[in-house]
Amino acid sequence: RRSWAEPYKIKMVEPVKMTTRKDREKAISEAGYNTFLLRSGDVYIDLLTDSGTSAMSDRQWAGMMLGDEAYAGSRNYYNLEDAVRQFYGYKYLVPTHQGRAAEHLISKIMISDGDVIPGNMYFTTTRLHQELAGGTFADVIIDEAHDPENEHPFKGNVDLQKLEDLIKKHGPDRMPYVSIATAVNMAGGQPISLENLQQVRELTAEYDIPIIHDMTRVAENAYFIKKKEPGYADKSVAAIVRQICDLTDGATMSAKKDALVNIGGFLAVNDREVFEEARNLVVVYEGLHTYGGLAGRDMEAMALGIEESVQEDHIRARIGQVQYLGDKLIGWGIPVVRPIGSHGVFLDARKILPHLSQDQFPAQTLAAELYLDAGVRAMERGVVSAGRNTETGEHNYPDLELVRLTIPRRVYTQAHMDVVAESVAEVFANREKISGLNMIYEPKYLRFFQARFERA
Numbered sequence: 272r273r274s275w276a277e278p279y280k281i282k283m284v285e286p287v288k289m290t291t292r293k294d295r296e297k298a299i300s301e302a303g304y305n306t307f308l309l310r311s312g313d314v315y316i317d318l319l320t321d322s323g324t325s326a327m328s329d330r331q332w333a334g335m336m337l338g339d340e341a342y343a344g345s346r347n348y349y350n351l352e353d354a355v356r357q358f359y360g361y362k363y364l365v366p367t368h369q370g371r372a373a374e375h376l377i378s379k380i381m382i383s384d385g386d387v388i389p390g391n392m393y394f395t396t397t398r399l400h401q402e403l404a405g406g407t408f409a410d411v412i413i414d415e416a417h418d419p420e421n422e423h424p425f426k427g428n429v430d431l432q433k434l435e436d437l438i439k440k441h442g443p444d445r446m447p448y449v450s451i452a453t454a455v456n457m458a459g460g461q462p463i464s465l466e467n468l469q470q471v472r473e474l475t476a477e478y479d480i481p482i483i484h485d486m487t488r489v490a491e492n493a494y495f496i497k498k499k500e501p502g503y504a505d506k507s508v509a510a511i512v513r514q515i516c517d518l519t520d521g522a523t524m525s526a527k528k529d530a531l532v533n534i535g536g537f538l539a540v541n542d543r544e545v546f547e548e549a550r551n552l553v554v555v556y557e558g559l560h561t562y563g564g565l566a567g568r569d570m571e572a573m574a575l576g577i578e579e580s581v582q583e584d585h586i587r588a589r590i591g592q593v594q595y596l597g598d599k600l601i602g603w604g605i606p607v608v609r610p611i612g613s614h615g616v617f618l619d620a621r622k623i624l625p626h627l628s629q630d631q632f633p634a635q636t637l638a639a640e641l642y643l644d645a646g647v648r649a650m651e652r653g654v655v656s657a658g659r660n661t662e663t664g665e666h667n668y669p670d671l672e673l674v675r676l677t678i679p680r681r682v683y684t685q686a687h688m689d690v691v692a693e694s695v696a697e698v699f700a701n702r703e704k705i706s707g708l709n710m711i712y713e714p715k716y717l718r719f720f721q722a723r724f725e726r727a
């Protein structure tokens with residue numbers, strides 16, 4: 272098997288610098304042992320997130336020069352509308368500044384006090400907007416998704432029995448929609464199969480319950496279907512993306528991921544009334560309905576990014592780079608979520624630091640130690656991210672206590688992946704010496720963004 276390389280060449284570079292251990296000790300303690308609070312200038316390889324951190328193509332940069340900054344009816348809006356219709360198939364588009372803005376709108380429109388919204392594992396902003404609208408999230412993902420070592424190829428699948436029991440328990444009238452995420456972020460970037468999505472569609476259709484699709488990483492999910500689901504090997508990623516979307520009634524999109532832009536998102540629906548209400552609400556919270564908080568140039572870059580996101584060479588290289596890092600760590604016996612997901616490699620902090628209880632924040636600790644070793648920035652995806660139970664006020668204690676090494680699209684080379692792998696191995700070799708953290712500042716909402724810690 273011959274080696275293969277990225278399907279692009281680099282035209283512009285942004286120099287990054289190595290820091291010293293001393294610099295990093297100072298930086299991480301000033302950041303309260305929270306990688307979100309580090310300055311990017313103090314970070315060598317930034318794997319905090321794949322959100323908004325991808326490299327745009329020369330065509331997208333050219334698109335930035337074609338911004339029609341008319342207040343109303345910008346040409347770029349119509350180009351974006353065409354791209355959403357062509358590649359995703361949804362009828363009506365409401366642009367927003369990013370994904371959580373679309374989540375805010377659809378939650379406000381479709382959720383009433385006391386409603387239950389089933390979903391395949393929670394996502395932080397999605398669940399918060401459901402709660403702010405008076406709803407309660409209910410997890411219907413298969414049990415395997417909560418087991419980091421289980422090799423189920425489609426851990427994003429819905430447990431149909433759990434879903435049906437919920438519908439029977441609460442009644443369809445208390446269920447405004449089922450929330451389906453593709454390439455489930457908190458499970459480790461784990462795909463849902465088309466077979467399972469079709470079964471969810473059949474079940475919800477019986478009760479006339481719509482499906483709202485969090486399509487933030489839909490192209491990555493489509494790639495896994497092409498590679499792993501019987502019958503799809505000869506289908507294009509673009510065709511599989513359409514097939515996924517056509518099984519849903521609407522979508523929220525953070526275009527900062529798959530669609531390769533630094534800012535942008537949208538709400539797209541097929542129902543005219545939901546569209547009318549969303550178009551009316553967007554002018555309250557985001558901006559006119561033809562720009563939704565974005566500049567014309569941003570919408571142009573997004574339209575082009577959507578087209579590029581489903582190109583076979585691009586998505587194969589993107590997923591290939593994540594697999595490369597994951598396989599390297601697995602080869603060195605480092606506990607990671609398996610199978611390797613779509614947008615990052617998730618370290619199993621519970622297994623790496625078994626001597627730390629979740630009250631000592633193992634994933635938060637591991638992310639800080641990784642940064643200290645060589646300046647690699649990762650993200651806590653464990654008890655801090657899980658937040659507190661709205662009833663009891665206690666921490667939610669998730670089975671998955673993870674540190675996410677999230678790979679931006681078209682930014683880092685294989686050499687960077689090697690440096691990251693060696694840094695993880697170094698921290699892993701010294702894991703017994705790692706002690707835990709105490710939380711000393713806890714914000715009310717989405718605490719993981721701004722919480723501060725000190726060494727226990």
Ligand SMILES: Cc1ncc(COP(=O)(O)O)c(/C=N/[C@@H](Cc2ccccc2)C(=O)O)c1O
Pocket residue numbers: 319320321322369370371372394395396397452456485487524525526527535536
């Ligand atoms: C599956 C899914 N659905 C919606 C959104 C919101 O989209 P947006 O408002 O950010 O554009 C996101 C954003 N995910 C980013 C950024 C992030 C957000 C909250 C906590 C930590 C990190 C990440 O995973 O790094 C997502 O992954």
